[in-house]
Amino acid sequence: MSVKKIYLIRHGQTDFNVRGIVQGSGVDSSLNETGRRQAARFHAAYAHLPFDKVYTSVLRRTHESVQGFLDRGLPHEAHPGLNEISWGVREGLRITPEEDAEYQGVLDQWAAGQTHARLLGGESPDEVAARQRPFIELLKSRPEEETVLVCMHGRAMRVLLCQLLNYPLQHMDSFEHRNLCLYRLHYSGSMFTVSSFLDVAHLQGE
Template identity: 80%
Template sequence: MSVKKIYLIRHGQTDFNVQGIVQGSGVDSSLNAAGHDQASRFFAAYKHLTFDKVYTSTLQRTQQSVQGFLDLGLPHEAHSSLNEISWGVREGTRITPEEDAEYQGVLHQWEQGETHARLSGGESPDEVAARQRVFIKLMLSRPEEENILVCMHGRAMRVLLCQLLNYSLSCMDAFEHRNLCLYKVHYTGSMFSVRNFLDTTHLS
């Protein structure tokens, strides 16, 4: 098969990002003015590409981030398997490592390989990975889609990249992210490889 090219982006900025408020799968926030500008810049940089499909989560901040491509009439599918991790009772609250011992403790557990751990009422990385495998299987079952755009969320993106590249989930923080950053991933039919890592050149 020919190489499948996956343009994997995180959504643009929201007011919650600026305010340091937790957004998980249960917070359906929208882009702020800066986020819409980021989306416009990404569109301007990549509108010349012919995407066979645009995939997003079911949350509006991802769909708003690729609206320029959707306005072109490109095929689009929204999948809950691409939604952000659920942070449980912490969603919608201000949270920092210094102020929240439980959050810091769970991050440490993940780094130690205890990826079954979760915040109260939330999801574990293992559970996020399990639901993402539904999307991965779907994506690989469609070889005719050679160029695809996928817009999702920071923590969920880290989990997905670990799965595609065969890394342990304990390594997920190695995949840094910023609002509207790009990871370009190629799939040859047997393996995935990263061609662009944390690419934000389109925002400058």
């Protein structure tokens, strides 16, 4: 088969991002003005590519981040497997490692390899990985889709990259992200490789 090209992006900025409020899968926020500008710049930079399919999570901030492509009538599928991790009862709250010992404790557990850990009512990285696997198999099973655009969320993106590249989940923080960053991946039919990490050239001047 020909090499499948995957353009993997995180959604654009929301007001929750600016305020340091955890969104997760249970907060269906929209892009703010900066986020919409980021989406427009990404579209301007990559509108020339022949995307065969656009994949997003079911949350509106991913749809809005690729709206320019959807407005052109490109085929689109939304998958719950691409949703952000659930932070449970902490969603919608401002929590940071410096201010919240419980939150930091869970992050420390993940880094130590205890990727079954979760906040109350939330998901573990192991559970996120499990719900992503059907999407990964779908992606691999469609060789006719040679160039695809995938828009998702920061923590979930880290989990997905670990799975695609065979990294243990405890190393997910090795994959940095920011709003509307791009990872380019290739799938040869047997393995995934990354050709570009954390590309934000399209956001220059924002």
